Amino acid sequence: MNQLFPEISPYASEHLPVGDGHEIYLEQCGNPKGQPVVFIHGGPGAGASTTDRRFFDPEQYRIILLDQRGCGRSKPFGSLVSNDTKHLVADLEQIRKHLAIESWHVFGGSWGSTLSLVYAQTHPESVKSLVLRGIFLAREEDNQWTFDHGGGTRIFADYWQEYLDALPKGTKKGNIAHAYELMIGEDKDLAHQVAKAWARWEISCCTLVPNEEFLNESTSDEKCWTLARHEAHFLHNRCFLEDNQILNNCHLIADIPTTIVHGRYDIVCPFDNGWLLHKALPKSKLVISKTAGHASIEPETTHHLIDATNAMLALSN
Structure with missing residues (x-):
């Protein structure tokens, strides 16, 4: 190997x-x-x-x-x-x-x-x-698969619920556009909260066998901020394609x-x-x-x- x-x-x-x-x-x-x-x-x-x-x-x-x-x-x-x-x-x-x-x-x-x-x-x-x-x-x-109630949410329903629980009450949960609005909004504490939850949801799904070290390395506060906001920005705009x-x-x-x-x-x-x-x-x-x-x-x-x-x-x- x-x-x-x-x-x-x-x-x-x-x-x-x-x-x-x-x-x-x-x-x-x-x-x-x-x-x-x-x-x-x-x-x-x-x-x-x-x-x-x-x-x-x-x-x-x-x-x-x-x-x-x-x-x-x-x-x-x-x-x-x-x-x-x-x-x-x-x-x-x-x-x-x-x-x-x-x-x-x-x-x-x-x-x-x-x-x-x-x-x-x-x-x-x-x-x-x-x-x-x-x-x-x-x-x-493909754009909808992970963050707009796609198939991934059915396979990792527990991880998906953790993401949804991090969103504020009244949010149209599981919707890319609303998460994007929150992450580029004026409330920076909320934006960071959503970005952290977004990144942890995605990275938790990345490996076949759970890998806590990989999860923690990939979801530091700094990495979450760009990973989540950039992804939402591109997905919301259909990757500009x-x-x-x-x-x-x-x-x-x-x-x-x-x-x-x-x-x-x-x-x-x-x-x-x-x-x-x-x-x-x-x-x-x-x-x-x-x-x-x-x-x-x-x-x-x-x-x-x-x-x-x-x-x-x-x-x-």
């Missing part, structure tokens, strides 16, 4: 101005002369972590990580201004050019898979390969080598997301983690992802 590569530190980091008052935190790890790969984190709003560096052989890869607009170490923290899918795609391309990279491998999980796919469909010439985990297609049924945009545009990336890793028991982004993407990309490789849910840190999923990044090394040209 593959294990994460050893912990590493960045050899370079910076804040890159990308316009609209935003500065993107950007770091590089591994081998400066290695194959360039960009890690696109999930959420939206989760930010990159030190663990995310460890899916790639540091002797072979030039590993590029960033925090998307308004989250993690990017500035201004928590900002939702000019924060949408089109801007995030433009930021990635600006980063590629800033680093003087002709084309790079792209690795993304969950929302990161969404953004990776939209980026690749917008700039296919910039993408050498795709490794995607826990696919989120951002269709209307046209209906079924990703599947409808798969012909644009049909020849990009693509590996899809998806947990059989993924409750956050159900398996049909990965299955439908694979059908729309017949040349792709679909790898099913048969003992996993949504999280990248589940052992079988970690194993498959490292297999995939090792295989990417053969795609140099």
